[in-house]
Amino acid sequence: MERIDELRVQADAVILAHNYQPPWVKKLADFCGDSLQLSRLAATHPRSTIVFCGVEFMAESAKLLSPSKRVLLPASGAGCSLADSISAAELAQWRSGYPDAIVVAYVNTSAAVKALSDVCCTSANAVEIVNEIPRDRTVLFLPDIFLGSYVAERTQHPSLKLWMGECHVHAGISSANLEERIANDPDAELYIHPECGCTSEALYRASEVPGATIRLLSTTQMIDEAKKTKSRHVLVATEVGILSDLMAVNPITRFEAVNPLARCPYMNLVTPDSLVDALENGVGEVSIDSSIAERAAAPLLAMLDPGLRPWRFQ
Template sequence: MNTDILKEKILQLKKEKNAVILAHYYQEEAIQEIADYVGDSLGLSQEAVNVDADIILFAGVHFMAETAKILNPNKKVILPDLKAGCSLADSCPPDLFKTFKEEHPNHIVITYVNCSAEIKALSDIVCTSSNALKIVNSVPKETLIIFAPDKNLGKYIMEQTGREMVLWDGSCIVHEAFSIEKLLDLCKLHPDAEIIAHPESETHILRTAKYIGSTAGMINYVKESSSNKFIVATEAGILYKMQQQVPHKILIPAPSHEDNTCACSECAFMKMNTLQKVYDCLLNESPEIKVPLEIQEKALLPINRMLELS
């Protein structure tokens, strides 16, 4: 089935089933085009709260669909491919994290949204890269903090806030794939380009950046900046929506260690979702995301705290 026919069929099914499609910026272009809302983790969480449809099709990765289910326990939440996981979420197994938490009593737990429902249930507050600084700054100075699972984001927050935090040793393979050597070579070719980076990137990449922020923050920065050329250090899927916002500006993906076709860093998990899978998922209303009630109730509290603070 060709792309245009698939899109038509998806839009028709969406109407028939009273469904809404939420998609992350890192999804393939065709999926972003048929989505009702495209955004970053914070925007998607906020949008999920306001959904009045019967079915939420989440075009993203597993932890994102779980978050939508936690926020909408009475709605059906479906994900095009259950194997669309997250290397960062996988780096924080609940049993090991529970032990880690017990080893640091009297600490509150702030977790980055890129984690499983079980980890959220062990948390006091959830944050995203958009609001992480605000969330950490909202905690009284004398309060001890565990930050998980992303150590790179944790280091960035510590540097920006001056707060000491105990960091879980997790990371995202996509944001750790950028090559500083190739990036510096690219800067020599484009001395007029500004580097913008996601705070999940390693410290040596962040040191080169003119702007550091979430995917939504990066898009806004590029729109408002007087510069006309940018090297973008995050998953390359963001370039589609970003280019729509600034059609007259030049966007260059930051280079990765890997020699791949796009010479950029791509999330294999995000790219597991395809337009065909979106259609099949909506047609069959499957795979469906299930979160045990006890986990749902516990995980909802730190997510709501985040949304209140945002």
Template sequence: MAATAPLERTASETSVFESAYGGVEPDAAWRDEVLRLAAEKDAVILAHNYQLPEIQDIAHHTGDSLALSRIAAASDASTIVFCGVHFMAETAKILSPDKTVLIPDERAGCSLADSITGDQLREWKAEHPGAVVVSYVNTTAEVKAETDICCTSSNAVEVVASIPADREVLFLPDQFLGAHVRRKTGRENLHIWAGECHVHAGINGPELAARAAADPDADLFIHPECGCATSALYLAGEGAVPAEQVKILSTGDMLVAARSTKAKSVLVATEIGMLHQLRKAAPEIDFRAVNERASCKYMKMITPAALLRCLRDGLDEVHVDAETARRAKGAVQRMIEIGQPGGGE
């Protein structure tokens, strides 16, 4: 079943959508005020790897969405400020129902999470009675509540492999991660939802091939959500790039690989915000984007001004219905029990 087409916006809606809270410079005064307010409000600031560098640098913790949600659950802070997109803040709320969870701009959505709704998943399940539903953590709370087991890009293969071979599997919402799982498991009864992250889908095979040809000694760090993941494996299979240089990795695993690689340069296929953390982890390595335009406008809506507003005014709070949260939490917990969940994305 195909995902619905992206929503079309009028010119005025686009103007509102693209505008962000601005006018604040991330200088020393801003930093002091943000940290003062966080201490005053008993808040911990979490920033996803795709956030603006100044947001990553001021956060108490930086990482992928699942790792940050776990940190939120373990934190003694009563307030969680999640600098990321909306489904990530929802996941933190699911795992920390008694804490106040804030997102600096509630308009920060996700094209991948929005590619399937709870109603669409219920219809798909009705077409495949008895199938096991496996949802990537990059989904809304409503979708997680209709899910049997969640997965991350690190343990998606293990999650699907744990399901009895005679059971149909509905895998959603990312078609590229689904193709990676099918390729690794060889499972023919795996049905894949045709969703995608518009940023990762735009990192294509020809771009990757051209960059790899220009720097044949570079390692390739490829996120499995990317449209170029199949091309990367093809290049390795054909001998155009040594197989040991091609690494299909979650964002969390990219950081691990950055600290252990012997390569002098690395071509990175994921959202460009990840380069900031990679360069901090291994400053001696030349990390370059496969596609320098791969920037998520939703992630970049969390500006210095938006973070300051969030802490000053307690906006925007994220709520998840108690029953939805209960059911969604079960799917996340089952995921954690299988293999090593690793990174959230």
């Protein structure tokens, strides 16, 4: 840790860690958060090098929003099964069937897919963004089918079409897992990330089961809720890396995973050696093909600045 501290100063670097990173990485990081918070921070932070402890699409987003900075990903091969569930060629083909559609891409997508999209979203703002799109416009929402179904239910947008992608970690948190956990502790509060396979079951319970305390939340919203909750026991449906953050902000409540096996292999690829290698030798520098970089930044900027959303001037 001392070596990393020295190198961070020498490299003029800020270390950012996603909420799903293991506790030792979060302890070392200058800032922790979700991918959107961290990308925003990367763009405004005065240091010239960003070390992004997360996965590829997150480091790419940071680079798209901060093109003049050096962005390092100290985790070789840190992909994402959700981002891999749609390619640029597949999106081009889907889009060709709906020439007037607005394409809403979750941030968990490659730069090449973002380059073919109109606006990005996160789990925290997907409902707000789709709600803003005129009801007579077709909307192509990608790539997560569970988040898409949640957005469809919440917005009732009449022309929302969903891509059938999923994250293998969140899809593995099933309705059966949720039912079993609730049966063992019917009074527990529930925090559900809308990417999970149990989202529909959670929505059903939220509307049909009197007294059920169910919240559909992004990771940052979970941390905010954890600070306020008076519940003695909360069941959490998302990647298990978030549990250490929830316990840190609220040591009194018991936070438990709906599926304790929901650990993302890609989020656990940072090692002390890979961090040193990144800081000392610039290993893992992110570069984005200049032919797509500008187009890929546009939907991220449209997410951050409502004035840039295409339906406002088309």
